[in-house]
Amino acid sequence: MYTNTKLYIDGDWKLSKTNLAIEVLNPANESIIGEVSKASLIDLQASVESAENGFKVWKSTPALERAKILNKAADLLRERVEDIARTMTLEQGKPLKQSKIEVLSAADIINWFAAEAVRSYGQVIPSRNNDVLSYTLKVPVGIVAAFTPWNFPINQIVRKISAALAAGCSIIVKGPEETPASPAQLVQAFHDAGLPSGVISLVFGDPQEISTYLIEHPKIKKISFTGSTPIGKQLASLAGKHMKKVTMELGGHAPVLIFKDADIDKALHQIINFKFRNAGQVCISPTRFLIEKEVYEQVVEKIAQLVKALKVGNGLDESTDIGPVIHSRAYGNLKSIVADALHHGAKLVCGGEQIQGEGYFFQPTVLKDVPLTAQCMNSEPFGPIVICNSFDDYSDAIEEANRLPFGLAAYAFSQNNKTCIELGRDLECGMLSINHIGLSFPELPFGGIKDSGYGTEGGSEAINAYLDTRLVTVSA
Numbered sequence: 001m002y003t004n005t006k007l008y009i010d011g012d013w014k015l016s017k018t019n020l021a022i023e024v025l026n027p028a029n030e031s032i033i034g035e036v037s038k039a040s041l042i043d044l045q046a047s048v049e050s051a052e053n054g055f056k057v058w059k060s061t062p063a064l065e066r067a068k069i070l071n072k073a074a075d076l077l078r079e080r081v082e083d084i085a086r087t088m089t090l091e092q093g094k095p096l097k098q099s100k101i102e103v104l105s106a107a108d109i110i111n112w113f114a115a116e117a118v119r120s121y122g123q124v125i126p127s128r129n130n131d132v133l134s135y136t137l138k139v140p141v142g143i144v145a146a147f148t149p150w151n152f153p154i155n156q157i158v159r160k161i162s163a164a165l166a167a168g169c170s171i172i173v174k175g176p177e178e179t180p181a182s183p184a185q186l187v188q189a190f191h192d193a194g195l196p197s198g199v200i201s202l203v204f205g206d207p208q209e210i211s212t213y214l215i216e217h218p219k220i221k222k223i224s225f226t227g228s229t230p231i232g233k234q235l236a237s238l239a240g241k242h243m244k245k246v247t248m249e250l251g252g253h254a255p256v257l258i259f260k261d262a263d264i265d266k267a268l269h270q271i272i273n274f275k276f277r278n279a280g281q282v283c284i285s286p287t288r289f290l291i292e293k294e295v296y297e298q299v300v301e302k303i304a305q306l307v308k309a310l311k312v313g314n315g316l317d318e319s320t321d322i323g324p325v326i327h328s329r330a331y332g333n334l335k336s337i338v339a340d341a342l343h344h345g346a347k348l349v350c351g352g353e354q355i356q357g358e359g360y361f362f363q364p365t366v367l368k369d370v371p372l373t374a375q376c377m378n379s380e381p382f383g384p385i386v387i388c389n390s391f392d393d394y395s396d397a398i399e400e401a402n403r404l405p406f407g408l409a410a411y412a413f414s415q416n417n418k419t420c421i422e423l424g425r426d427l428e429c430g431m432l433s434i435n436h437i438g439l440s441f442p443e444l445p446f447g448g449i450k451d452s453g454y455g456t457e458g459g460s461e462a463i464n465a466y467l468d469t470r471l472v473t474v475s476a
């Protein structure tokens with residue numbers, strides 16, 4: 001049913017040298033379903049040595065061959081989707097249909113980067129002297145260390161692995177200890193596709209110990225992190241101290257601007273389903289619903305109706321819309337977020353309570369008239385909570401949307417063309433979706449600005465994070 005996870009180092013699954021392990025829970029019933037090996041410094045040292053050997057082999061493997069192995073791994077993921085999705089739901093909690101989408105979209109991401117591998121072009125630069133040829137090569141940066149969270153156990157890793165491998169890098173991933181087995185199945189697909197030993201390592205353990213070791217290690221050339229802004233800042237500063245390249249995909253607090261001229265029913269149908277995906281534990285989850293005052297009460301009422309119809313339950317049950325949140329810490333946080341908002345004067349429209357019984361289930365919640373002093377107006381709730389506030393006019397909406405130091409995703413609904421064009425110019429965010437939901441396809445840039453990080457993990461720019469530009473200028 002659920003397999004224990006070992007460390008993947010030098011092309012093989014291994015127990016930690018210390019034999020230590022971390023328990024893995026099913027958040028739907030709080031039972032221990034297995035364990036994951038906890039890497040020691042000796043294991044980490046072995047992962048760096050094998051990544052060094054892997055890099056030598058992989059950077060010399062022609063791009064076309066690299067692309068073939070990536071595409072084979074994508075095919076294997078598609079073949080194994082049912083099995084991997086079930087593992088993911090058991091350890092992460094999200095509904096099975098969402099786990100399947102995650103596995104299948106991981107396969108699409110791998111295909112996208114496989115195609116990019118063969119298009120990493122340099123340039124020939126017109127020379128000042130006819131005897132000189134000047135050109136650039138795109139060369140892989142070297143060994144990458146990546147750190148990924150539990151909310152999308154496969155998707156968060158696959159964006160990093162695929163881009164790194166397409167570029168010709170080797171990569172050591174510290175995966176999420178809460179959800180280790182589905183990432184292990186992802187790595188197994190690359191193994192079975194014929195990836196040479198050492199090109200990928202997958203380790204788990206003490207996040208701080210592993211990140212400090214790897215970021216400081218002179219053989220590691222590039223850091224990529226997805227997670228919270230405070231941890232991202234810590235890791236970015238350590239990377240800066242050691243002059244390492246960095247990609248940071250951090251937290252957000254996405255505004256949703258609903259103007260009175262929007263097609264409101266269509267907008268709410270899309271955005272509310274999207275809001276509760278993965279119980280709201282999504283960095284691009286819509287969180288601050290800013291609604292034009294003329295339609296505010298009516299929209300809040302419609303949101304409440306849609307939210308009350310959502311079914312909370314075990315993700316393995318096909319009819320479940322919202323699974324549990326990941327761990328007891330997140331569960332407790334949600335309760336205190338709601339209490340804090342009410343304490344500051346917000347009104348509870350629906351939900352707001354932990355669901356009693358086993359599992360970390362929280363009622364889908366709608367809050368309205370939430371003062372800016374409330375905690376949830378300043379840091380992302382990262383859970384099944386919709387926050388509704390009204391705005392007077394366009395500039396009022398933009399001021400609130402841009403008030404926070406975050407700038408990841410933003411959403412807007414309006415049928416006025418002028419408003420839509422101005423939003424693209426005025427909203428401070430890395431990604432903006434207007435009148436539909438469509439941010440995370442492989443061909444689209446994916447990343448934030450301000451405290452939400454830097455660098456993109458999608459689209460044609462993403463592979464550049466794993467490539468250096470080398471100028472060669474040669475005289476005959």
Ligand code: NAD
Pocket residue numbers: 147148149150151176177207208209211212226227228229231235249250251282283329330380381382
């Ligand atoms: P956390 O900050 O403890 O952990 C988030 C992730 O970072 C985990 O995968 C963890 O293993 C990793 N991490 C923590 N310390 C690290 C370190 N020193 N070095 C390397 N990795 C480290 O938080 P959490 O309680 O799991 O989640 C708290 C908040 O983090 C959430 O409320 C949310 O704001 C944010 N978060 C964001 C994302 C995202 O997709 N951007 C994903 C998960 C969590």
